Amino acid sequence: MGFEQPPHLRVADDLRRRITAGEWALGDKLPSRAQLAEHYGVGTNVLQKAQERLIIEGLLEGRAGSGTFVRKPRERRRMVRSRHREQRGGSPFGADLTELGHTGTWESHSQARTPAPDHIARRLGIAPGDLCVRTSYEFLADNQPVQASVSWEPMAITGETPIVLPEMGPMAGKGVVERMRSIGITIDTVVEVPRPSRATQAQANVLGISLGDLVLVIERTYYDSEGRAVETADIVVPDVRWEVAYECGVSGS
Missing domain, CATH: 1.10.10.10 (Winged helix-like DNA-binding domain superfamily/Winged helix DNA-binding domain)
Structure with a gap:
């Protein structure tokens, strides 16, 4: 049959x-x-x-x-990931949108004293269960959601400092590099691992897309000058709105 x-x-x-x-x-x-x-x-x-x-x-x-x-095709912007993003001051996302002629804003919610799950602990080089600040971000362009992320920072690094909560204190709204610099930590390396995926229902709800839509999940980790991981995040980029390009410098001979 x-x-x-x-x-x-x-x-x-x-x-x-x-x-x-x-x-x-x-x-x-x-x-x-x-x-x-x-x-x-x-x-x-x-x-x-x-x-x-x-x-x-x-x-x-x-x-x-x-x-x-x-469905009509939506405008698709190019997101350029490069070291220059961190050298423009303020939020790299905000600078990206300004260059494209759009207004970039974001909403965030932090939870202090959140135990690190196993996979996050491995990325940060800490023990599972060590306390972190977990921050969820929703990034908007012209008041429309375009990107989301979840960030983890070990409280052993920021817990006793004014920057413990990314959205509060004297460095509120600044990028990770600037915030860490304010407490004497120099970030000199970022590692990003992009992986294609399909939107979960929670991601679809945040981003205003459909369940199962193609997304790019970027696993990003910042390291200081001593090779210590100081922050890691999962950035969710909806494929229908963004194409991601990586810019790499080429040294002269």
């Missing part, structure tokens, strides 16, 4: 074909769920599952109270 494709996948395949063929233009509203279900001879629950699959793929978007639409 041959394999029979589930009804919602069969419907999704045909809707995908029709969208790709241009039956509906970008931004067009699709017929109602009831109309499409009748056309395909399936229940509205099957049609909903088919549309949800195409929403995850980025072909459709649902608008509360309005219906389902063919």
Whole structure:
């Protein structure tokens, strides 16, 4: 007996074909769920599952109270990761957006005395359970979410200093390099490991994207001049909004 494709996948395949063929233009509203279900001879629950699959793929978007639409491509900016980002003062993210002609802001929430989970402890070179400040960030461009991150800093380094909470104190709003410099720590190395992934529901909620959308997760760790890790973060970049480029200096001969 041959394999029979589930009804919602069969419907999704045909809707995908029709969208790709241009039956509906970008931004067009699709017929109602009831109309499409009748056309395909399936229940509205099957049609909903088919549309949800195409929403995850980025072909459709649902608008509360309005219906389902063919998704328009969104503006995609280039994010340049380089050592120069840390030499412009203030927040590297804010400087990035200023160069692109956008207003960059962010919201953050810190939790002090948070025990380091095993994978974070390995990255920071500390013992699992050692206390850290965990800070979650939501970065915005023109008031729209474009990037998110979760940062960890060992309290053994910052706990007795004015910069223990990144969003408070005399260095509030500054980047990690500047904040650490203010307490006599010189950061001279950053290591970034980019990995493609799919958005979790929590990430999708923060970034205003769909569950399963392609994202780039950048594992970033800052090291001081003695090789000690002083901060590590997971930065989540939605692929639909950003392409990431790495700039590397080339020394003369």
